[in-house]
Amino acid sequence: MEAGSTHFLLLEFPLLAAKASGDAALAFARTIPGFDHTALADNKGRLCIPLEQAGFAQDALAELWAVLRERPGSTMSIDGTAVDWEAFTSTLRIQECAKLHINDAHCISKYGWDWGCVFLSHIVPQESSGKTLEQSRLTEKLQNDVKSLRLLTCPYFSLKKLEVKIDSFCRDSASVMAIFHREAPVQSLPSKATTNTAKSVQPVVQPARYADVGGLDDVVLALREVVELPLRHPEVMQRLGITPFRGCILFGPPGCGKTLLARAVASESGAAFMPVSGPELVTKWHGESEEKLRELFKRAQESQPAIIFFDEIDAIAQARSSSESLRFDAKFTAQLLTLMDGVYDLGDVFVLAATNRLDLLDPALLRPGRFDSVITIPKPDRAGCENILRIHADKLPLENGIDLAELASGLVGFTGADIAYLVRWAAHAALRRQFPLPELLNRQGQLSSDILKSLIVTKEDFAMALAQLRNRAEIIRSEESTYGRLAAD
DSSP, X not given: OOTTOOOXXXXXXXXXXXXXXXXXXXXXXXXSTTBOGGGGGGTEEEEEEEHHHHTTTHHHHHHHHHHHTTSTXXXXXXXXXXXXXXXXXXXXXXXXXXXXXXXXXXXXXXXXXOSSOGGGTTOOSBOTTSOBOOHHHHHHHHHHXXXXXXHHTOTTOOHHHHHHHHHHHHHOTTTXXXXXXXXOOOOSSOOTTOOOOHHHHOOOOOOOOGGGOOSOHHHHHHHHHHHHHHHHOHHHHHHHTOOOOOEEEEEOXXXXXXXXXXXXXXXHHOSEEEEEOHHHHOOSSTTHHHHHHHHHHHHHHHTOSEEEEXXXXXXXXXXXXXXXXXXXXXXXXXXXXXHHSSSSOOOSEEEEEEESOGGGBOGGGGSTTSSOEEEEOOOOOHHHHHHHHHHHTTTXXXXXXXXXXXXXXXXBTBOHHHHXXXXXXXXXXXXXXXXXXXXXXXXXXOOOHHHHHTOOBOHHHHHHHHHHHHHHHHHHHHHHHXXXXXXXX
16 A cells, blocks of 8 residues: 555446346445446446545445355456455455554554564464464465555565564574564454364353253253254264254243253263354454354364354344345344355354344244254243252252252242242352351351351241242333333333
8 A cells, every 4th residue: 555546446247137227236336436337338337446435335335245246247356456355354454554553663563473564463373282383384374464465565564574574483483482472462363374173262161961951851852953963973864865954043031041051062062162242243343243253154164063152143133124234233144144054065063043032033044044943942830940940959958858849839930040040049048047247257267167067048048039039020020111111102
């Protein structure tokens, strides 16, 4: 990006019909600044936009390119060099970075690796094991990002300086560690060229077992059939001549055990488990959220068998409409649809999601071939409540004679999370009854075993906890009713 020079983004595509009325993409392209009407005479659509302006129109361009990239003959280029969407967004980031340049110190990352360029600072010159990469492999690792830098010819980037740094690091990585690695590198995403294994990409997940899931035996069996069976016995699918399910949505009220089931699948299936929340994918850079989603699926394929889990998917994949097509979640939904639609072979990658608002999801996500299976998780019946209560009260020091079956009869209508809350509250009630908090906090050292043995949870403690649980539920219902009235007004 030489000083005073102007770089242009050129997007060209063939028309579906000779007349404009037959091409919805053309109608949308006409609304974007830079549309070239003269190209219509050649039965083409064309947009030519200075990169400075393309950044402001990036949302519209993303929506348009999502449609056009599937149309044969559509091209995107910068100054005559063909690029894909990823390279385009990279050049915009380089452009913004160059605008902020003040002095040489600006090009040295504070929280990454000093390659003489902030744009490259996320690239780590080591394997995940800490072993320094060979020079050829390190150069290859940087190559894709360097292409984006050279495409715009950033005036503050020096390829020669980068090559010197690579050579110095690989010759004696120990002596130059302090120069390159000023602080521990902070990475929101792994480098694109990093080879991931199931162990390196698998986040730490609180372990759970199917035995920890009470009152949902039928749900557990249904989930194991769609997730575990194809992973453990693919020969069954081959014999039947069918393809495994691509995804499954766990649907039910809050606190019914959706996330617990996902954790149990993670622990017992043996697959790499990749839990994702919406905020992890949201960035200030236009188009980068979709890029992160593509990277997530790529990592899952490299680590297969793998399970990707979207908790509260309704927050990021809501139904789209023509008037809201430029929202973040609309573009995110479109990218998710593309990745799951079966055009690309995902191998042994399964997509699991949870929601309590199935009505908010885009209908295209629920068609067969994407989220094939929708498993409803109901509130537990009496037997289920007793099962859940026994699981959570298993380690409580209970008073002799407590009838958990009788207690469970008063819990019908509550969720598993409510029952877990009841057990914790009963334990705290027993603690407060036997040891006033100020007295307990003023005690020095550890409590003796005799004192700890005197802590017993009684039927009265459970009764107090149940009253607290019901009072809490009434407050929540009252607040929801008040909010509903205010919203209606």
